[in-house]
Amino acid sequence: MRTRRLLGIALALAGLVGCSVFPARPPERLVLHDFGPAHSPQKRGVPVFIHVRAPSWLAGTRIPYRLLYRDPTAVRVYADNRWLASPGALLKARIRQHLGMGPYAGAPQRTLLRLVLHIARFGQSFRTPERAAVHLTVRMRLYRVATGALLGSKTLALHASCAPNVSGAVTGLSALGRKAARAAARFVRARSQP
Secondary structure, eight states: OOOHHHHHHHHHHHHHHHHHHSSSSSOOOOOESOOOOOOOOOOOOOEEEEEEEEOGGSSSSSEEEEEEEEEEEEEEEEEEEEEEOOOOHHHHHHHHHHSSOOOOOOOTTTOOOOOOEEEEEEEEEETTTTEEEEEEEEEEEEEEEOOOEEEEEEEEEEEEEEEESSHHHHHHHHHHHHHHHHHHHHHHHHHHHO
16 A cells, blocks of 8 residues: 555656656747847937836837737737847937937937937737737927927827738837837937027
C-alpha cells in the first residue's frame, strides 16, 4: 500500500516537472518596431524643447488593439511585437528630425520654444474580424519659453484603414506617426516666426 502511494506521488511529481521543463510550445521571438527609416534631417530650425505626455497605458512599448465587435472596453496587446520605444518617444524623435534637431539629441542649448504634446489615442481597432483601422489623436501646444505665452494649439485626429493583424497595426500606426510628426514640425515653424 505504501509503495503504491509513493509510486503515485513520484509519477505526479514527474508529470509536473516534465510540464515545466518541456513547455507546450517554444517561446516566440519578440519583434521590435519603430516608425521606419528616418530621412535626411531638415535644415536647422528653431530650437524647441519637446515634452510628451501620454496616458499610462501608452507609456510602454506594447502595441494595443480593441475588438469593438466583441468587447469594446477591453484593451488587448499583441504578444510578440513591441515598439522599440514608447509611442511618445518615437513621435518626439521624428519631430526633432523634421525640425533639423537630430532625432535623439538632448535639449538644445538655447531653447526658445516649448512644444507640449498630449497623445490621447494610439492604437488599432477592429469593427469586425476582417475590418480594422488605426487611430492617433494628439493635442499640441506651443509656448514661448521666455514669457510662457501660448503661441498656438492644435489637435490632430488621424485614422486610416489597415490590415486586420499586427502588420497592419505597425504599418498603419507608423504612417500616422510620421504624418503627425510632419504636421507638428509645420505647426512649430508657422508659429515660431517673430
